[in-house]
Amino acid sequence: MAPNPNQLPVITFNTKTLNRSNGAWQSTSHALRGALENYGCFILATDKVSSDLRDTMLELAKDLFHLPMETKVKNTSDLLGFGYGKYASMPLWEYFGIEGGATIEGTQSFTDLLFPSGHKVFCETAFQYMKLLSEIDHCVMRMVFDSYGVDAKECDRMIDSTLYLSRFMKYRSPREGEGIMGLFPHSDKSFLAVLDDDVKGLEIKMKNGEWIYPEPSPSTFIVLAGEPFMAWSNGRIHAPVHQVAMRTSEKEVRNSLGLFSFMRATVEVPEKLVDDEEHYLQFMPFNQIEFLKYVTTEEGKASKCAIKSYCGVTSAGAD
Numbered sequence: 001m002a003p004n005p006n007q008l009p010v011i012t013f014n015t016k017t018l019n020r021s022n023g024a025w026q027s028t029s030h031a032l033r034g035a036l037e038n039y040g041c042f043i044l045a046t047d048k049v050s051s052d053l054r055d056t057m058l059e060l061a062k063d064l065f066h067l068p069m070e071t072k073v074k075n076t077s078d079l080l081g082f083g084y085g086k087y088a089s090m091p092l093w094e095y096f097g098i099e100g101g102a103t104i105e106g107t108q109s110f111t112d113l114l115f116p117s118g119h120k121v122f123c124e125t126a127f128q129y130m131k132l133l134s135e136i137d138h139c140v141m142r143m144v145f146d147s148y149g150v151d152a153k154e155c156d157r158m159i160d161s162t163l164y165l166s167r168f169m170k171y172r173s174p175r176e177g178e179g180i181m182g183l184f185p186h187s188d189k190s191f192l193a194v195l196d197d198d199v200k201g202l203e204i205k206m207k208n209g210e211w212i213y214p215e216p217s218p219s220t221f222i223v224l225a226g227e228p229f230m231a232w233s234n235g236r237i238h239a240p241v242h243q244v245a246m247r248t249s250e251k252e253v254r255n256s257l258g259l260f261s262f263m264r265a266t267v268e269v270p271e272k273l274v275d276d277e278e279h280y281l282q283f284m285p286f287n288q289i290e291f292l293k294y295v296t297t298e299e300g301k302a303s304k305c306a307i308k309s310y311c312g313v314t315s316a317g318a319d
Ligand SMILES: O=C(O)CCC(=O)C(=O)O
Pocket: 169, 183, 188, 195, 196, 197, 202, 242, 243, 244, 256, 257, 258
């Protein structure tokens, strides 16, 4: 698949492509893996999540941002990017994260905390929506493992250990004198992210340095690989730098939703992905939750590619 800077590859998940005994599974798996290697992301077209559910979720997420600040800050977490976030350095951006967001327990305790008098519709919708996103995440994992010829049991081990962070994000338009940057350029510290939004703003840097600007659509998501997935693949999968910019001059608010995956189990490069030539072992086994803590240290913050300085093997990994 030749990289095309203006367009991301589109991968379709439907009953045909998701049936392992159908030939379409294999061709889709290879295309998906190629997309992650060349672009680090792709557009996922699927009817797995109805547009009604997506609209309802995007609408309900707005309720969170109307809460008083003293309620918002109750959503705390020790993990980077979880909890509630609003930073002076990125004043347009605000987010809420749910730890264990694809489970009813996690979603319920978040709802109880933020809406003490109850918000059944929010809880049920968020759980239903994020659970579907977690199923998409599982399918992506299975296809990647399958395409590399890595044992499905290893994939199950990883999926079973996944801690999901569901995140509700809001970007307001800049006021006079403010910059347009909603979220600064970064590569994700999650394994995978499944992203959804209602207004354009996500910008992804390609390997050749050009940026692409995916258009939101009610029938597509963006699936994006993070640094830990790159390490697991021994450097094959790309973890693209991306950012959010509020370029429009109109008074506009951008809402986005995402499900981010983190492995509790040790992440280890599969033997299949190591050889003596091009793919000597580039990353030592690591714990992704410990890696998240490392990212907040001075060394982690100063590093150009945190996963390489955390567990990269050779000088090829140094910044
Ligand atoms: O808001 C978005 O679309 C992207 C958010 C993002 O990149 C992140 O939370 O890491």
